[in-house]
Amino acid sequence: MATKSPIVDIHTHVYPPSYIALLKSRSSIPYIRSFPPSSSLRLVILPAEDTESTSRGRPVGKEYYDIEEKIRFMDAHSIDISVISLANPWLDWMAASDAARAARGINDEVDANCARFPGRLFAFATLPLSGGREVIVGEIERLRDLRFMRGVILGTTGLGKGLDDPELLPIFEALEAAKLPIFLHPHYGLPSSVWGERANDYGHVLPLALGFPLETTIAVTRMILAGVFEKVPDLQMILAHSGGTLPFLAGRIESCIEHDAHLKAEGKLGKGRKTVWEILKKNIYLDAVIYGEVGLRGAIQASGDDRVMFGTDHPFFPPLGDEGGKWMSVETNYEAIKGALGTGSEEAKRALGEMQSEY
Numbered sequence: 260m261a262t263k264s265p266i267v268d269i270h271t272h273v274y275p276p277s278y279i280a281l282l283k284s285r286s287s288i289p290y291i292r293s294f295p296p297s298s299s300l301r302l303v304i305l306p307a308e309d310t311e312s313t314s315r316g317r318p319v320g321k322e323y324y325d326i327e328e329k330i331r332f333m334d335a336h337s338i339d340i341s342v343i344s345l346a347n348p349w350l351d352w353m354a355a356s357d358a359a360r361a362a363r364g365i366n367d368e369v370d371a372n373c374a375r376f377p378g379r380l381f382a383f384a385t386l387p388l389s390g391g392r393e394v395i396v397g398e399i400e401r402l403r404d405l406r407f408m409r410g411v412i413l414g415t416t417g418l419g420k421g422l423d424d425p426e427l428l429p430i431f432e433a434l435e436a437a438k439l440p441i442f443l444h445p446h447y448g449l450p451s452s453v454w455g456e457r458a459n460d461y462g463h464v465l466p467l468a469l470g471f472p473l474e475t476t477i478a479v480t481r482m483i484l485a486g487v488f489e490k491v492p493d494l495q496m497i498l499a500h501s502g503g504t505l506p507f508l509a510g511r512i513e514s515c516i517e518h519d520a521h522l523k524a525e526g527k528l529g530k531g532r533k534t535v536w537e538i539l540k541k542n543i544y545l546d547a548v549i550y551g552e553v554g555l556r557g558a559i560q561a562s563g564d565d566r567v568m569f570g571t572d573h574p575f576f577p578p579l580g581d582e583g584g585k586w587m588s589v590e591t592n593y594e595a596i597k598g599a600l601g602t603g604s605e606e607a608k609r610a611l612g613e614m615q616s617e618y
């Protein structure tokens with residue numbers, strides 16, 4: 260008898276209740292509060308969304324923090340396994356002195372939540388980035404004792420200077436040694452000034468559709484230029500939103516590198532340099548959260564169909580109206596996989612989770 264091949268969601272977030280409590284105690288980004296006369300709570304996390312308009316934050320319901328709600332969502336969308344991660348902006352904003360304790364608490368809480376649903380939940384851990392190198396490496400080593408952790412989620416700022424910061428190398432080495440991939444996720448977007456004077460009229464579209472993907476693209480390109488993937492050759496990264504625009508721009512980035520007189524004079528173009536194409540195939544996995552066949556085909560061509568993985572971005576992008584339990588954002592990503600790889604094909608089964616479920 261044929262068994263159903265598993266569906267694994269590798270891009271799905273949760274804010275554990277302790278993190279929600281922290282957000283409720285704050286009045287600057289990130290925070291949760293109501294705006295009278297309305298009594299409903301809004302989650303305000305993005306620099307570009309803290310405005311007086313109706314685009315201030317988003318309503319925050321149980322789907323953001325209740326793990327049982329995650330399981331209900333998975334059941335409604337035929338998802339067998341989810342690899343949950345704390346959503347942005349993680350602990351980036353935390354005071355250095357509080358970071359270690361906060362990361363331990365959140366990672367333990369998430370691991371315990373996974374244990375409640377055996378075989379259905381795994382997680383990417385959160386790092387205490389503001390705590391400094393020893394604290395971060397200590398937490399990476401501690402993750403060995405947490406049964407359900409399969410990697411770490413990371414934003415693009417690293418220790419505050421971006422992911423090309425040489426100070427990050429020991430952290431990347433610790434992740435490489437622990438065989439923990441980095442799930443790289445954007446948060447900061449581009450400076451609000453690029454969205455122009457009428458930005459408030461356009462809701463969250465510009466920062467989410469363009470700011471997020473460009474942020475990811477810039478962060479990884481800086482890592483490539485800094486030689487991170489030569490220095491830490493087995494580092495593995497999963498890039499959110501199919502790598503931002505990296506698959507589409509890889510040829511241009513590669514050509515700009517090869518034609519750069521400064522890089523040549525510095526001796527950075529010789530033998531031993533990994534090309535952008537090689538990095539895409541050896542160090543990078545891409546999620547399939549791109550909502551369209553054209554973008555997904557680009558991702559598959561860039562990294563290979565064994566390196567592209569289904570995701571939902573739940574609880575973000577919920578239906579705005581009644582869609583009968585199914586989320587359009589999720590269905591669109593299913594459709595893109597079927598369209599690009601063929602319904603029921605071996606490649607589609609792999610992208611949907613056959614391979615991931617072995618880990």
Ligand code: 5CU
Pocket residue numbers: 272304305346347463467572575576
């Ligand atoms: O809708 C949003 O703002 C977001 C977000 O902040 N993080 C994310 O992962 N997806 C959507």
